[in-house]
Amino acid sequence: MSKRILITGGAGFIGSNLAIGLKEKYPAHDIIAFDNLKRRGSELNISRLLQHQIIFLHGDIRCKEDFEQIGHIDSLIDASAEPSVLKGIGKETEYLINTNLFGTVNCLYFADKHTANFIFLSTSRIYPIKMLNNLEFSEAENRFELVDKQITKGASKKGVDEHFPLDGSRSFYGTTKLAAELLVNEYSELLGLKTVINRCGVIAGPWQMGKIDQGIVALWVAKHFWKQPLSYIGYGGKGKQVRDILHVQDLFNLVDYQLHNMDKINGEIFNIGGGLQTTVSLKELTQHCEEISGNKIKIDKVAETRVADLRIYYSDNEKAKRVMNWEPTFSVKNIVADTFHWIKENHTSLENILK
Numbered sequence: 001m002s003k004r005i006l007i008t009g010g011a012g013f014i015g016s017n018l019a020i021g022l023k024e025k026y027p028a029h030d031i032i033a034f035d036n037l038k039r040r041g042s043e044l045n046i047s048r049l050l051q052h053q054i055i056f057l058h059g060d061i062r063c064k065e066d067f068e069q070i071g072h073i074d075s076l077i078d079a080s081a082e083p084s085v086l087k088g089i090g091k092e093t094e095y096l097i098n099t100n101l102f103g104t105v106n107c108l109y110f111a112d113k114h115t116a117n118f119i120f121l122s123t124s125r126i127y128p129i130k131m132l133n134n135l136e137f138s139e140a141e142n143r144f145e146l147v148d149k150q151i152t153k154g155a156s157k158k159g160v161d162e163h164f165p166l167d168g169s170r171s172f173y174g175t176t177k178l179a180a181e182l183l184v185n186e187y188s189e190l191l192g193l194k195t196v197i198n199r200c201g202v203i204a205g206p207w208q209m210g211k212i213d214q215g216i217v218a219l220w221v222a223k224h225f226w227k228q229p230l231s232y233i234g235y236g237g238k239g240k241q242v243r244d245i246l247h248v249q250d251l252f253n254l255v256d257y258q259l260h261n262m263d264k265i266n267g268e269i270f271n272i273g274g275g276l277q278t279t280v281s282l283k284e285l286t287q288h289c290e291e292i293s294g295n296k297i298k299i300d301k302v303a304e305t306r307v308a309d310l311r312i313y314y315s316d317n318e319k320a321k322r323v324m325n326w327e328p329t330f331s332v333k334n335i336v337a338d339t340f341h342w343i344k345e346n347h348t349s350l351e352n353i354l355k
């Protein structure tokens, strides 16, 4: 049976990749990408979406009336956000709060009106900054590492799981996402909406319009491609901060499963990321980029740590594996290579945005 699936933020990095993946796999479905094109570079995705017979609607999730053009839907994937942790620190909180919180509320209203399944792309940034930075760690030559024995619940060498405490500041980005999560939970428990929340770590891959404050892998690869300088910022400027990275194709596999198994996962929250296997420090990311591009660039060292910086974060994927039999398949090397080839093939159109 054909379905209508709405992806808010559908012209963004994740939204456009999910939209195209779904249309390729389920040609009979109507896939609607709804986006206000706030993110620089999202406009490049419109021709990709149209080539794949995806319906593109220009609209803003902050504006309830903009949803009226959409019509009936069976599922809503919320991938629209101001996704930068640094936004809202100091100033510029208004757009972020209005989109990430009030806009998500509008998405919930709309899903509820159509009794549509609701898949929310949340973030690992809902976990508090100080609590993460207080985890026990050791320092190796190229990276920081979590030690296995941790006092804090929900943390181990395997990463951070869904039991990690929630007390403390987490940035405006993380807070708006957590506040939205709480509302998603209420829609699920009290109004019977079928929902799932994915607390994603760093997602990477082609069509990510990486910039200094969001999209680290694309940024790092692009700067190596165009031979431009970068900086290691914080923690002594040694580039030893660690994250796990997940290919957007692996995220697609997850969302595809969820769309088709909502009864099984209704009301659940998952930490989603590449996990320990795909952890990489900035220094190691530089090595991967040098290898694939053949270029060595100047990298400055800024010792001072910024307020929302994290020394180490990676997801413990155990729950996602146990409940959904889902596992990441791309290695760090493959993710970097895929991103590099995408930039190489599209460098003329990407130059204005990524360079």
Ligand SMILES: NC(=O)c1ccc[n+]([C@@H]2O[C@H](COP(=O)([O-])OP(=O)(O)OC[C@H]3O[C@@H](n4cnc5c(N)ncnc54)[C@H](O)[C@@H]3O)[C@@H](O)[C@H]2O)c1
Pocket: 008, 009, 010, 011, 012, 013, 014, 015, 034, 035, 036, 037, 038, 039, 042, 059, 060, 061, 062, 078, 079, 080, 081, 082, 083, 099, 103, 121, 122, 123, 124, 199, 200, 201, 202, 203, 204, 209, 215
């Ligand atoms: N990329 C990651 O590493 C990552 C990690 C964790 C969570 N997430 C979450 O995944 C989702 C998608 O992120 P992404 O990486 O694709 O970001 P992105 O910036 O590439 O895509 C977001 C899209 O939303 C659109 N948008 C912004 N404000 C809007 C509004 N008011 N109305 C309609 N559209 C609006 C933007 O134009 C953009 O196309 C976000 O919710 C983000 O918080 C992303």
